[in-house]
Amino acid sequence: MSRKSVTLADVAKSVNVTTMTASRALNGTDAVSAEVRQKVVAAAKDLGYSPNPLAKRLKGGRANLLGLAVGYLQSSAMAEIIGSVNAAVKQAGMELIIYVAGSELGAPKQHEIKRVLGGLCDGIVLLLPMAPDGVLAEFESSSVPVVAVNYWRTETKLPMVRGDNYVGSRSAVEHLIGLGHRRIAFISGSDYTGQSPERQRGYQDALKQAGIKPVKALMSRGDFTRSAGFESTKVLMAQSKPPTAIFAANDNMALGAMDALKELGLRIPEDVSVFGFDDEVAAKHSYPRLSTVRQPLSEIGEQAVQMILRRIGSTSADELAKDTLIELPSSLVVRDSCAPVRALLSS
Amino acid sequence: MSRKSVTLADVAKSVNVTTMTASRALNGTDAVSAEVRQKVVAAAKDLGYSPNPLAKRLKGGRANLLGLAVGYLQSSAMAEIIGSVNAAVKQAGMELIIYVAGSELGAPKQHEIKRVLGGLCDGIVLLLPMAPDGVLAEFESSSVPVVAVNYWRTETKLPMVRGDNYVGSRSAVEHLIGLGHRRIAFISGSDYTGQSPERQRGYQDALKQAGIKPVKALMSRGDFTRSAGFESTKVLMAQSKPPTAIFAANDNMALGAMDALKELGLRIPEDVSVFGFDDEVAAKHSYPRLSTVRQPLSEIGEQAVQMILRRIGSTSADELAKDTLIELPSSLVVRDSCAPVRALLSS
């Protein structure tokens, strides 16, 4: 511990060259005689030399570091995006560091994100679905390229990669309608992330398209938590004309809905069908296994890295101006939580 | 985007002082006239100045940055530790950056961790339960302080904060024995993390203490996955004298065991009791809710940060030599998955 780390100068001195030559030998960018290169490389290995990314970047070069700011880590969907970002970064020969912004704690920390990640990294990926208004706007004047991921809350000029919410939700509800359901409830999440309103729009448009009038009594306000799904479902099912199917704005709430239905003695899917959104890992372990909508999380992460790499590499404002939005389609994951409506109940 | 970021020199020039004075005014370490300080602070805010942590640290100072290396992000237990580390770091007025080592991908990346985090941060917390032999040893010669968390695989001289496995497991099995169970099965995880053997040791000692001989037929080898719990249970229950209780080395496998028992038409806990380890969030959402052992994850993270802070601050080798291991007790979380053994089955 506390051993002074070995520097480029140490390596250079050990083989009697300048740091310049050692630098060139190690980076392989410029011409160096094969013999010198070998000696330097061997010495570096010998001494356990590892370049200091700070110094590299300070001098205006690349640190070969990408930064990822995330709001929270608790969901498996977040973990999946992070994993794919990490893989894509490694693939590109760079390293990733993650900063947890903890957006739910109130104070928007954009200043800290910019300071920490902006000073360290060659580019920043923002995975802050819950970032309050104005936070992302701050990054429009970043000194390094920034790409936002899966952000729906407000308008932003930031280049963006995100997964569809509207079409997926619409398809889910169409699937339910195809099963004969007419009284389909929707449990919304908090508006906080902007994704729930998109999902609700898909729900309503699917109903309208099928000639079904969306009614307030079948729309319940939740907040993305399992208990909200539970409570909403209790209220929904207590009506004189309860829904025969429930579409929740995320899996957590769909799972809570299933808890409630079981407690009410109702069978899933025979009595009531349930559809979720997100495809969290818990969705495939519930009983019955939950049908849900899946965003292409891995591809979202991968594309975000590609986009930021293009921005780090390119100086052509024209090209970049065209490369500002990638929206990836969702898909339906049909499992066991939905069934055709029963004739009696549907009337 | 790409706007040159404002430096200390810009701030200094705008109020006609040297960078030295500006630095002192902003850091508040040395004496500066109140008037100058005010002007500098105002100018810094005006210009949107944020200090470059690289430059700070390069000159031998503190970057006020702590690094956390994690192996994976998928489990809620990991997320909980990370969350508490993050909170404790913020509490100390520092910032945390996370590096995902992806230990399962084969090649131990200690070199990269050291290079990236060691170059950037004032200290490193290692949360690498699955790190193969030798990886942690590398960090014993780190240029910055390093603390390991929840590592059990091999011996290491690194200072460490970790949660108990043995006593918790022993208590869990004693709980089962107290319920009258005699044929208690154990499903082990992979030895990879070193935690499973500890848990098995607790299991065996509890049995012996109660005068019950541990038998091979009731010990099944798993790998921490849900499907391993499922398969192991199928085999375990197919015996002529099947267990009346199952203790799994983690919650995933306990949940898999419950899946298998349900599929066999057995009731939990009436026919078979199940006990897990970890208290993952899924444990409280299963049906019936899973009894399990809980490590004090938040406290582990918090203590790890305190320990690394002491190491960053102190230069007294004597003091540090005494401050090298904190082991925190686990506790039982008793829910609904265990019941007294039925007289007939226990014979």
Place this chain on the structure above:
DNA sequence: CTGAAAGCGCTTACAG
């Protein structure tokens, strides 16, 4: 209380 000098580890021009 304030400043001029030097340097952290590396790299980008510019010379040879």
Place this chain on the structure above:
DNA sequence: CTGAAAGCGCTTACAG
């Protein structure tokens, strides 16, 4: 192909 110089943004001594 190799080197001497200068500088990235900041801070630690050392002077005044």
